[in-house]
Amino acid sequence: MVVSGPAGVGKGTIVKLACQKAQGNIHLSVSATTRNPRPIDKEGVTYHFITKKEFRSMIEQNEVLEWAEYVGNYYGTPRKPVEDALKKGQDVILEIEVQGAMQIKKNFPDAVLTFVAPPSREELERRLRDRGTETEEQIVSRLQTAEEELSRINEYDYIVVNDTIEKASEDLLTILRAEKLKQKFE
Amino acid sequence: MVVSGPAGVGKGTIVKLACQKAQGNIHLSVSATTRNPRPIDKEGVTYHFITKKEFRSMIEQNEVLEWAEYVGNYYGTPRKPVEDALKKGQDVILEIEVQGAMQIKKNFPDAVLTFVAPPSREELERRLRDRGTETEEQIVSRLQTAEEELSRINEYDYIVVNDTIEKASEDLLTILRAEKLKQKFE
Numbered sequence: 001m002v003v004s005g006p007a008g009v010g011k012g013t014i015v016k017l018a019c020q021k022a023q024g025n026i027h028l029s030v031s032a033t034t035r036n037p038r039p040i041d042k043e044g045v046t047y048h049f050i051t052k053k054e055f056r057s058m059i060e061q062n063e064v065l066e067w068a069e070y071v072g073n074y075y076g077t078p079r080k081p082v083e084d085a086l087k088k089g090q091d092v093i094l095e096i097e098v099q100g101a102m103q104i105k106k107n108f109p110d111a112v113l114t115f116v117a118p119p120s121r122e123e124l125e126r127r128l129r130d131r132g133t134e135t136e137e138q139i140v141s142r143l144q145t146a147e148e149e150l151s152r153i154n155e156y157d158y159i160v161v162n163d164t165i166e167k168a169s170e171d172l173l174t175i176l177r178a179e180k181l182k183q184k185f186e
Numbered sequence: 187m188v189v190s191g192p193a194g195v196g197k198g199t200i201v202k203l204a205c206q207k208a209q210g211n212i213h214l215s216v217s218a219t220t221r222n223p224r225p226i227d228k229e230g231v232t233y234h235f236i237t238k239k240e241f242r243s244m245i246e247q248n249e250v251l252e253w254a255e256y257v258g259n260y261y262g263t264p265r266k267p268v269e270d271a272l273k274k275g276q277d278v279i280l281e282i283e284v285q286g287a288m289q290i291k292k293n294f295p296d297a298v299l300t301f302v303a304p305p306s307r308e309e310l311e312r313r314l315r316d317r318g319t320e321t322e323e324q325i326v327s328r329l330q331t332a333e334e335e336l337s338r339i340n341e342y343d344y345i346v347v348n349d350t351i352e353k354a355s356e357d358l359l360t361i362l363r364a365e366k367l368k369q370k371f372e
Contacts, residue, residue, distance in 0.1 A: 114367075158367045171367055178364030181300075181344045181357055 001176060002094045002101045005116030006146030008128030010162045014116065015095050017169035026176075027085030029094045032058065035073040038133060048078065066096065066103035071141065075100070091176050098152045105155075112179050114172065115156035119163055121146075187362060188280045188287045191302030192332030194314030196348045200302065201281050203355035212362075213271030215280045218244065221259035224319060234264065252282065252289035257327065261286070277362050284338045291341075298365050300358065301342035305349055307332075 032048040067076030118124035191197040218234040253262030304310035
């Protein structure tokens with residue numbers, strides 16, 4: 001399952017809560033990135049921090065499931081951990097942005113695309129400012145990106161409105177459960 | 187939502203339990219039929235019992251959403267109660283057989299088709315005999331119909347295996363919840 005949504009919408013929090021509730025049955029993919037770690041970042045938890053040279057080598061070796069450039073840096077999903085988790089029968093969640101989501105959908109038609117939407121644009125801006133991790137310039141840039149992302153919402157299979165993280169995390173789990181009851185045509 | 191499945195699979199029980207859990211948010215459609223009431227039947231609860239003349243008149247007046255002939259009798263879904271429930275914002279479950287399900291899917295592409303399957307053919311036969319409501323001849327006829335119905339399972343969107351009524355009723359509710367999170371293209 002791919003989970004996308006504008007920065008500040010709270011998708012990280014609801015995905016983490018859903019994973020906790022699923023008690024080990026969900027593997028949360030950790031993206032690789034070339035951006036600099038922020039103070040709150042933890043190598044291997046929030047991201048794998050690698051160099052641009054390393055990232056380009058992974059692309060060449062077909063070791064990323066999807067990748068995109070975003071505000072001057074690369075972001076991508078390492079292939080192996082995802083494939084290992086699927087082999088173990090775990091569900092996998094990729095928390096990635098719209099460009100990457102489209103690559104996943106193209107290469108894995110069975111992937112379920114879920115968009116986490118804010119209750120309103122005003123609420124999104126408020127949450128983004130409340131994080132306090134970005135400069136005003138970055139916030140303006142993120143709000144523009146959010147508009148672009150919201151305009152792609154119709155590419156997604158499901159929409160979860162993040163009113164409360166409790167409800168939204170339950171919604172993610174409901175989607176995963178229902179998808180398993182779906183008839184798959186092979 | 188249409189719920190189908192072979193006679194004896196326990197779909198009536200799991201649908202009833204799902205409706206109880208949903209506390210009034212699900213309207214369970216009551217079919218009209220021309221067959222004779224059995225001892226366990228209750229007018230307006232298990233079926234609306236009407237004459238063949240009345241049934242034909244309903245068909246002519248476009249007052250049934252779907253109908254089918256089955257073992258020499260008519261069965262159909264009265265239109266008005268369903269439309270009234272949808273207007274009130276309730277979910278509606280139609281517990282109908284495969285022919286009727288196909289009519290619903292054709293006329294209402296948004297309808298969700300769920301097939302309740304037995305854990306195995308042997309278990310289905312056991313449940314059918316345990317009901318004790320049919321003659322041996324009727325049981326043989328129902329098992330034949332069950333085979334025909336199982337062969338149409340791939341027309342359905344979701345498959346719920348009735349291992350336990352608790353799990354299966356939760357599955358129905360999960361499907362209804364997930365369908366509301368689905369992006370609808372109008």
